Amino acid sequence: MSNAAATAALADGATAHPSARAGGSPAARRRRRIGLLLAAPGLAVYAVVVLWPLVQSIQYSFYSWNGTSASSTWVGLRNYLNFFTDPVLSATLGHVLVLLIFFSAIPIALGLLAAAVITRSRSRGGAVFRWIYFLPQVLTSVVIALVFKRMYAPEGPVNETLRALGLDALTRNWLGDFTWALPALGLIGTWITFGFCMVLFISGVSAISPELYEAARVDGAGPVREFFSVTVPGLRGQLAVAITLTVTAALRTFDLVWITTRGGPGTATQTPAIALYKAAFVNPDVGQAAAIGVVMAVLCLVIAVVVTRISERE
């Protein structure tokens, strides 16, 4: 749901400047009517599959309901206020902030750097690197989670490598450690989104007019100045896409956590999506689950709107 909201906002941003069309003539009006008619089946499906459940979720979020029973109790805003009063639920938002650094900030910074280096050096085999770094995007997240669960195991490759380097003091039970489990999961996110950001930025850089780079060089700009004055401004559109998608990915983190730690140790890696799943399917409290879903959707929407607004500002 939240994903759909974000994508819709993105699509909205992308088509914000359609070529002006005359809308007043009878022919144009007829065309528009035919267009609406053609779109009607799709809109109807969208209304039933997306909009109606959305409205239902909002409705459920004001009730205490186990999902099966014929009786439900109106509880007003209690399910939303739990974000402030329930320490476990409010902590999930803190965990998302940590994940944001790993899912969004680090991959975007690294992606920009990689794009700058790769496009500048134009070394042979660049396509191979791109392919390798993009691979995580193609893999199913369940596969990724299982692979990393093994990597982080007490006798797994990560600890074995540390031991081989004589760094025994750094070995730990990555996924069972109250301090390190969340960053360890975050690094998986970095690994997944980095390649996506890089490929996006490389394609963006290739669209920047070479004259701009030449002009910058004529003006005596070094690689750093060139990066900040030409490359980054030229990638504004791609940055908006990257930020929106990685931020919503961090907000929605579920499968990685569910397969590796189930939110543990304690509640150290519990995310809103995990709390939602537990409330909806494990410990039936559908109202609470709906409230969490609505909060996640609103956050995703707000972020998408803010990012598109900023990126479109001249």
Added chain:
Amino acid sequence: MKAQKNRSIHRVGTVACAALVLGLAACAPGGGGSGATTSTAPSDVSTDVAAAGDVTLKLSDFWKSAEGEWIDNRIAAFEDLYPNVTIKRTQEEWTQLVSTLNLQLQDASGPDIASANNGWQSLGTLAEANLVLNLDPYAELYGWNESVPNTIARQNQFTTDFSAIGEGSWFATPVARATLTGLYYNVEKLEALGLDVPTTLPELETAAAAAAAAGEVPFSYSGLDGNTAMLFSLQAVFGTATDINDFIYGDPEVTAAQSKLTEAAATMVTWADNGWLSPDFEGLDSQTTLASFLDGDGVFRFDYTGTLGLTGDQLDEFGYIQLPQESGSGTVGVGAAPAAMVIASKTEHPDVAAAFLDFLMSEESAQAAIDLGMVPMLHNDLDTPSTGRSLNEEIAAAASLNADDGYVPYFDWSSPTMLDTVSQNLQLMLAGRVAPEDLTAAVDADRDAFLAQLGS
């Protein structure tokens, strides 16, 4: 022009949304029909299956491998007995079945009989929503109140106002098989260490110390998924069956401390501090430690019967102990039927369905369980297999629990969130972040919050 159009579209959207929200506010979720939640109990019941004519029943369950063979075997035997009955079985994944049963039972073409989970989350919500039959008339007809031990019968009962679990009307039946929680041991390891099979908790601790001194891992344990088998097995050694049952069934007079949860938790902390649990257990999951236990890593392991999946030679390589009460009087153990069998309210043949449930509790069905290598329940004096140490010891454990009426249900039936609460606090406790008393307090708080919600 464009801006104006947008505005009018917005206005239409806003009005439509407002209308929707207002419309929805009028009806609360779940309020499809009458608000009353009176349970349906069939009035005119009969044991005469042959008279029902040609009947086809649909059964949904989650049983695979040996358990799947058992139910297939039982269906075939029932169909032999009553050639007019056909039972169509659908096997589904456990979590899938439990999470969709509420929808399946509402469906006109859904199952007539299904395996639900006990406790509030599954059976409780299904019964309260009137999706499954109140089986009291059949309990009377077939004499279940006399033939089923009270501690097992309670696991399937709720009061008809759904304010209490563990008493009231039958909404499900057990089957003649049990899943117990107890202690497995590696026969060869104990012999190599020159140790006898421990029969009490102090003997177990002596053996564990000796195993540790010899460089063995005394207890195979996983912390990554918050494994609770050890905690609840120890609780059954310290607490009485009455206290543990009463706590789980929501008697506000009994606290978690009275059910001896603190003692069990403290014992685990001692064992962890002694280094008796699998090294690096914090980062290991159940599957991994189970595989290494079967490969000879670890002398003891608390687990659920059936989880080890022992076959062939392994049946003699491992043994099973149901530790007796610390007080010395009898044996208490976490045990239940592997499912709560329910009859859909919408079924057209409740008499035939009830006859099948009764058949699943029969002595013949218990014997079929043994013959397929599983633990029987509800009946003693069955033919036991000549080989297979672990199976024979599991059967003996079930017999002693039957004799002592010493079954206690799974602890997480006490509230929908209990399993999470216990798992999370176990991890916190073994990491030294909370004390055993804090775990007990968190458990009390969880259950009290749920009881308050029930009362409201």
